[in-house]
Amino acid sequence: MPSFTFIDLFAGIGGMRQAAEENGGTCVFSSEINREAAGTYEANFGERPYGDITKIDESDIPEHDVIFGGFPCQPFSICGFKRGFDDARGTLFFDILRIAKAKRPSCLVLENVKHFASHDRGNTLGVVVAALEEIGYSVSVEVINAVDFGLPQNRDRTIIVASRIGTFDFSKLVTSERLTVSSVLETEGPFEYVDPAEYTLLRDDIVKVQKQSGLRFVGYRNRNLRKVGVREGTEHLSRVHKQPNRIYCATAAHPTLAAGESSGRYWILVDGVVRKLTQRECYRLQGFPDSFKISASATAAYRQIGNSVPVPMIAEVVRAARAQGLITIPADTEALLAA
Incomplete structure (x- = not known):
């Protein structure tokens, strides 16, 4: 052509x-x-x-x-x-x-x-x-x-x-064919892990896959619960947690990468531990090749x-x-x- x-x-x-x-x-x-x-x-x-x-x-x-x-x-x-x-x-x-x-x-x-x-x-x-x-x-x-x-x-x-x-x-x-976050993960760090005392993982019987979106909400960082309209005992629901605090599983899809959040937004559960997605992993989630040059500013890189x-x-x-x-x-x- x-x-x-x-x-x-x-x-x-x-x-x-x-x-x-x-x-x-x-x-x-x-x-x-x-x-x-x-x-x-x-x-x-x-x-x-x-x-x-x-x-x-x-x-x-x-x-x-x-x-x-x-x-x-x-x-x-x-x-x-x-x-x-x-x-x-x-x-x-x-x-x-x-x-x-x-x-x-x-x-x-x-x-x-x-x-x-x-x-x-x-x-x-x-x-x-x-x-x-x-x-x-x-x-x-x-x-x-x-x-x-x-x-x-x-x-x-x-x-x-x-x-x-x-x-x-x-x-x-x-x-x-739909892929999972695991397919874009880097094999070598450094990675930014979260102290286990700072997050809560849901029990296996609570974790569910939303079939249409492919997301699997598995936990949350222990902060900023949405208070308005939230009933007691609903801490296991993703909607009561602000998006930067939600933790998703690497064996499922990731939610939409957004520009309006801080660079600490993207938290995933990988092999039983929680860490932040690296910049390169985020760029892979959008389909950019590893040869793509990323901004030296972390805040700008995640926003872009x-x-x-x-x-x-x-x-x-x-x-x-x-x-x-x-x-x-x-x-x-x-x-x-x-x-």
């Missing part, structure tokens, strides 16, 4: 670029406003992304076949205020739209949190779909989970594929990976879009669309 060109908007540390390049894509422009993330991006891809996309004129962006954009999810996330387009960050979708309208790429692949699809009773998604359709794109939307694409992380994301050539079929995605996309999941979307002929526009097709 011929190669394609793309631009990488709200690029973060380059998860979408990684997925696109694995499918033969060539990046011709990138943009990321966060300086630390841009530094990590530069260290790995050899170029510094442009800054604030709102200050970049669309005429200055090179021609391209695909727009990739994981536009800011905080306004739509269940972890945030879910203010959507009322939040200034929520309006950044319209910068994607103005670029698409000016450059008319064949395809857009956009990513956001699961709750983007249901935000404001679906009205927010409706605005996005209608806006893309108005400028000539056929739009498909689906919530898919990283755990179905070779990553042991329960990470649901709303994926939007818009094409001028045809309609993307999500049923053609090829899924993978929590903000990133699951690389194999996006790579499969790109592969399927190419297989369905929705990315590169042949000259004769372009002429028909322009007529």
Whole structure:
């Protein structure tokens, strides 16, 4: 298949670029406003992304076949205020739209949190779909989970594929056998273990696997129990413990890596002892290769990976879009669309 060109908007540390390049894509422009993330991006891809996309004129962006954009999810996330387009960050979708309208790429692949699809009773998604359709794109939307694409992380994301050539079929995605956290663990430390006096493990008869998510909640650090609405004797329930204190089992899937927590968030039970996931293990949970250069700042490293996309999941979307002929526009097709 011929190669394609793309631009990488709200690029973060380059998860979408990684997925696109694995499918033969060539990046011709990138943009990321966060300086630390841009530094990590530069260290790995050899170029510094442009800054604030709102200050970049669309005429200055090179021609391209695909727009990739994981536009800011905080306004739509269940972890945030879910203010959507009322939040200034929520309006950044319209910068994607103005670029698409000016450059008319064949395809857009956009990513956001699961709750983007249901935000404001679906009205927010409706605005996005209608806006893309108005400028000539056929739009498909689906919530898919990283755990179905070779990553042991329960990470649901709303994926939007818009094409001028045809309609993307999500049923053609090829899924993978589900893995466990054990598959991404490093074999050598140093590891950060937790003093057994500082956590409580649940009895075997209490521990249950949630079949759909694949998570196994096995214990908690002895702090910050949620008090409001919590009945006595429910300490064994994961929902009464704040997420940074929950302990999950390495022989199951891991919950969604989040960007808003401290670097002490990810605790797992491995061979009977509790420790924190290493930075490299977190990057493996998102599908980044071990050759990927991680920020020297631990806080930035954990935040950046929590903000990133699951690389194999996006790579499969790109592969399927190419297989369905929705990315590169042949000259004769372009002429028909322009007529």
